[in-house]
Amino acid sequence: MINIFKLSLSFLFLNIMTFAFADSEILGDQAYLMKKDKAIGISPILTPVKVIKELKNKTIIQIRGFRLENYPQMIVRDMKRGELYVETKDEESSNKSFKIIKKYEDDYGEVWHEVEGIFVIDSKKIAKKPKGLYLKAKKMYERTCSMCHHLPAPSSYTVNQWPQQIESMMEQVALDVPTKSFIIKYLQQNAADAN
Numbered sequence: 001m002i003n004i005f006k007l008s009l010s011f012l013f014l015n016i017m018t019f020a021f022a023d024s025e026i027l028g029d030q031a032y033l034m035k036k037d038k039a040i041g042i043s044p045i046l047t048p049v050k051v052i053k054e055l056k057n058k059t060i061i062q063i064r065g066f067r068l069e070n071y072p073q074m075i076v077r078d079m080k081r082g083e084l085y086v087e088t089k090d091e092e093s094s095n096k097s098f099k100i101i102k103k104y105e106d107d108y109g110e111v112w113h114e115v116e117g118i119f120v121i122d123s124k125k126i127a128k129k130p131k132g133l134y135l136k137a138k139k140m141y142e143r144t145c146s147m148c149h150h151l152p153a154p155s156s157y158t159v160n161q162w163p164q165q166i167e168s169m170m171e172q173v174a175l176d177v178p179t180k181s182f183i184i185k186y187l188q189q190n191a192a193d194a195n
Ligand code: HEC
Pocket: 144, 145, 146, 147, 148, 149, 152, 165, 166, 168, 169, 172, 173, 183
């Protein structure tokens, strides 16, 4: 009896603690998500994360998102907006390291999981100056994409349309992987349906 009481009390306390210290941040660089010293996957630059605890060089973070039951490797913002939050090494890494909060079925009969996971990342990957980072993304987009035609407003396309638009430009402009990822995330977070 006492044990159960103590357990539920400490559980409550833990939850309150987590809540009280959880602070929304964004990644300033692509980050490896570590679980027991093994990388289970990566999160791209500009992904929102909740900081649970800062240790010396490591930070404990929580990531929440959605994944398809049939393709759990990709964790995205929600069922309508496929902004990439996490790409895991394989299905098992996703299924083992994310907890299912709720299941949904979309209009096509596909089953989605709302999930959350707690990971350790290198503290340097948390953006120190998020405003400066967004300004850098904006400038990079303007510089890279206004050479041949006028710059499309980020709101001209939806979150799910932008990656295809960028892919279709790859014959015209060669972007390295980090730049491409940075521009796609910037455009998705300012897309027609971003808010
Ligand atoms: C080297 C020249 C060049 C650069 C640089 C360039 N584009 Fe384009 N873009 C084109 C051309 C040519 C077209 C029209 C033909 C086409 O659709 O392929 C176009 C068309 C587009 C369209 C309209 C497609 C449609 O369906 O009407 C979008 C959106 C676009 N570009 C986005 C971008 C973005 C984002 C970047 C930066 C990553 C970029 N472009 C950089 C040459 C370029």
